Amino acid sequence: MHIPPGFNTIAPYFFVRNAEAFVGFLVQGLGGAETCRTMRPDGGIANVQVRIGDSTVMVSEATGRYPPMCSAFYLYVDDADAAMGRALAHGAIEEMPVADMPYGDRQGGARDSHGNIWWISQRLVAGPYEP
Known part of the structure; x- marks a missing residue:
């Protein structure tokens, strides 16, 4: 099994409305660091990876198929x-x-x-x- 550097066996994945604001909270409010960003053609966040301590979490803009959780x-x-x-x-x-x-x-x-x-x-x- 290969796990990318900065990830653990389980990586939390957030689907939220206003993903940009949530990434800002992870970085500014919890002291994280954005390490990777992929955007969708419509300009929404497809995936942002944020490193907090020794863990990485992922964030995507919620959609009809993947609502906020x-x-x-x-x-x-x-x-x-x-x-x-x-x-x-x-x-x-x-x-x-x-x-x-x-x-x-x-x-x-x-x-x-x-x-x-x-x-x-x-x-x-x-x-x-x-x-």
């Missing part, structure tokens, strides 16, 4: 408070304030303007999650 993601960051502040400054709405969790993460939740929830999490302990 919301989801939730667990995003590991170095500083949950700063990451949450950046997400909120770029249009996200607080779902849950950042706080220390009993499972060893400092975490908060933010909902982006496309309806996706981002659980922004800073791991405070080295090691696996314990039951």
Whole structure:
């Protein structure tokens, strides 16, 4: 099996309305970097790849065949408070304030303007999650 550099076995793929704005949120609000862009003949985004940390996500403009879909993601960051502040400054709405969790993460939740929830999490302990 060959997986391109920057990708993992599973790569999230977003179909959203106003894909350009969503790419902007991924880059500015979540600290990502756009790495590849393909446009459709009508000028809509066919595929944009955005690298966030060690993962790549893909974005396409929603169509009748592939309508907008919301989801939730667990995003590991170095500083949950700063990451949450950046997400909120770029249009996200607080779902849950950042706080220390009993499972060893400092975490908060933010909902982006496309309806996706981002659980922004800073791991405070080295090691696996314990039951």
